[in-house]
Amino acid sequence: GGRAAGRRQVRARKEVILSAGAYESPHLLLKSGVGPAHDLESAGVEVRVDLPGVGQHLQDHPIIGLKYRLGPPGGVWFPKSITKLWLTFPSLLWSYLWAGKGALSSSGCDVGFFGASNSSHTRRPDLQMHGMVTAGDTSFFTDFLNYDSSFTDQIGELSDVHALWAQGMLIAPTLLHAVTEGSVSLNPRSVRAGPPLIRYEAFGHEEDVDRLIECIRRMQTIMAQPAMAAHEPVLLYARDLAQEFGLDSDQYWAEYIKRFGFVVYHPTGTCRMGRAGEPTAVVDSSLRVFGVRGLRVADASIMPDIVSGNTQVPSAAIGVQMAAILRKEHGISVDHLG
Ligand SMILES: Cc1cc2nc3c(=O)[nH]c(=O)nc-3n(C[C@H](O)[C@H](O)[C@H](O)COP(=O)(O)OP(=O)(O)OC[C@H]3O[C@@H](n4cnc5c(N)ncnc54)[C@H](O)[C@@H]3O)c2cc1C
Structure with missing residues (x-):
């Protein structure tokens, strides 16, 4: 201003x-x-x-997005995005406007999990999962999560053009207490005007990466439960990384996290109380x-x-x-x- x-x-x-x-x-x-x-x-x-x-x-809270396709490749024929679903099922719009109920009353983040990666984190959780049914929403990936084609072109089977946009869930393991810390400082080239220098190297610390991999393993265990079987969940992998590091290996996930991870816009602590x-x-x-x-x-x-x-x-x-x-x-x- x-x-x-x-x-x-x-x-x-x-x-x-x-x-x-x-x-x-x-x-x-x-x-x-x-x-x-x-x-x-x-x-x-x-x-x-x-x-x-x-x-x-x-x-901040480092986060990594993973896509589960639900059902067969190609997804279903109706609009995948929850925000456009009412075009196919107008009754959804009615039940939302009339009673505040139904699919449109979703916050977009309907599934959650808090847990501890190991026994040293039992006092407070250090892992969180954000589970979202907004997987079919292109703008959600590109505008909100800032994923570009280097991510979207990688995911799913080659023949499956709808891989990323098909019916499914985005599950995002999140690290609550990362070892990594950053800083906000003056930019020496524009001290009075312009933004500050923000330094935060998410995933620069191996312990943070290892704990996120642990969170991914927990997610895989949950998605493999019989209750999920009816939805036919299939985890979509990044093709090039799978070829280079081996499908589902710890090294694969470490690379995946470093390449596609980001922080979830929760900056704190730069004027801390004490x-x-x-x-x-x-x-x-x-x-x-x-x-x-x-x-x-x-x-x-x-x-x-x-x-x-x-x-x-x-x-x-x-x-x-x-x-x-x-x-x-x-x-x-x-x-x-x-
Ligand atoms: C894209 C995004 C998604 C998020 N999603 C969630 C979520 O789903 N759930 C959740 O719990 N949290 C979410 N957060 C985090 C949450 O919004 C923040 O933690 C929270 O808003 C922080 O509040 P604050 O008052 O510290 O700062 P802010 O809300 O950022 O308020 C600071 C205000 O100061 C104003 N300001 C800055 N500089 C000046 C200046 N020089 N002069 C005048 N005004 C100035 C800014 O315009 C802003 O309005 C999200 C954040 C982002 C960016």
Whole structure:
């Protein structure tokens, strides 16, 4: 946002609450001279507060998509995408509009699993599976998952032109507590304008890859159960990789993960909450930025450690807590908030 020309100064009578998300909140702090002194100096930014944790400790959830075809090659004749299914079965639209029920009431992610890859993760799960029946939706793969033809051309039998788009399920094993961490920093070539530098090497750590392979094995066990047999699930493999590394070998999956994996848009931890003096702590338990009076951060960036699941609701909960803290500290009644 902002205006094309000129600067405007806005003064807050009480406090400033920064909620620009896990990439932009640390970026704004860094541009304002709040961050690791050495990095600020080398970017030519005047150091106001030396706070080494700003932009560090970036965490996310690495994920890998696998396609199960359900039924024979070629799929079925009606539209495969759940969003277009009502064109063939108008009654679906009626039952959704009338009663909020039926296939159209799906969130698109109807199957889920949380588990531990080994006994050291029993305190909290480190594996999640997202199971989606949106497999037939081309735009879901290309626009949302950003898969290009290097992935889509690889999957399924050569003769099966509908392999990826056929009736089926996309199951996406997800790593909840990756060893890998990244960072958000100033881009020395455009410190004042433009995006920050975001470093996050998903799958750079062998332990993360091994745990995702374990999650794939769990998924294969679930899909092999008698209850699934009626749906005739067939896992589709990437042809070139299968030839090079052997169908279904651990090495095949390691390569598959590195080539086709991504992160599931859950950046957190870049302004993490902690105790004063902790090397990576940026805010205290009331979300006040250490060393800066009248400034708090309230968004996903303050998570001390990434949550064991999707981040939207936890982020909203942080906002709710922020409101409760402000109400208490400033003596604001709910009536006053209108
Ligand atoms: C494609 C996608 C799909 C997702 N799917 C899910 C899901 O299914 N389930 C789930 O739980 N989570 C999902 N997430 C994650 C979830 O959306 C985030 O964890 C959550 O929104 C984080 O909230 P936040 O307040 O920290 O940041 P945000 O929601 O990103 O809010 C930050 C806001 O600050 C604004 N902003 C940034 N910089 C400036 C600036 N300089 N000036 C003014 N405004 C600024 C941004 O425009 C934005 O509106 C998804 C994320 C993405 C990107």
